[in-house]
Amino acid sequence: MRTLPVPTDPVARLWHSATMLREHRADGHIAALLAADIDGTEAHVLSAIDMGIHPPESFGRVQHLPPSRLAAVMAGLRSRGLVDADGHFTDAGRETKQRIETLTDELAAPPYDALSPAELDELITALEPITARLVATGSQ
Structure with a gap:
């Protein structure tokens, strides 16, 4: 990759x-x-x-x-x-x-450790709607 x-x-x-x-x-x-x-x-x-x-x-x-x-x-x-x-x-x-x-x-953990706290918060915030949708459809 x-x-x-x-x-x-x-x-x-x-x-x-x-x-x-x-x-x-x-x-x-x-x-x-x-x-x-x-x-x-x-x-x-x-x-x-x-x-x-x-x-x-x-x-x-x-x-x-x-x-x-x-x-x-x-x-x-x-x-x-x-x-x-x-x-x-x-x-x-x-x-x-x-x-x-x-x-x-x-x-x-290392790829995430490379992010600043603000960048990690931004990543989590951006991915939360996708995660919620996947969970709602039964994906694991």
């Missing part, structure tokens, strides 16, 4: 900027997952548990995987003490998930 020219059209410029911020956050999230020794499938299972999807193997992002693969992932998470026998977080699993999210937030 950084190699692409910044669009001049305001909507395209907003889209481009939002994409850059989203990709920056995603890169930090991957780094946080790697630091916690969580692979991609495990990350989806932990997200499913966090969202209250039970059993977590029914989550749309993993349900297509072979049952033997899902069983191995769940067994691995259980053996590491992150998930209990019923497919719910253990205390350690909940703490690991929170640590990943906290580190993701910390790694995502």
Whole structure:
């Protein structure tokens, strides 16, 4: 995204900027997952548990995987003490998930830290109507 020219059209410029911020956050999230020794499938299972999807193997992002693969992932998470026998977080699993999210937030902060308080207020004010519209339509 950084190699692409910044669009001049305001909507395209907003889209481009939002994409850059989203990709920056995603890169930090991957780094946080790697630091916690969580692979991609495990990350989806932990997200499913966090969202209250039970059993977590029914989550749309993993349900297509072979049952033997899902069983191995769940067994691995259980053996590491992150998930209990019923497919719910253990205390350690909940703490690991929170640590990943906290580190993701910390790694995502620098672009916003570069803004002055007035610029950050302006950004929040400009985005609030868009956010409200998205929330009203059920977007997350």
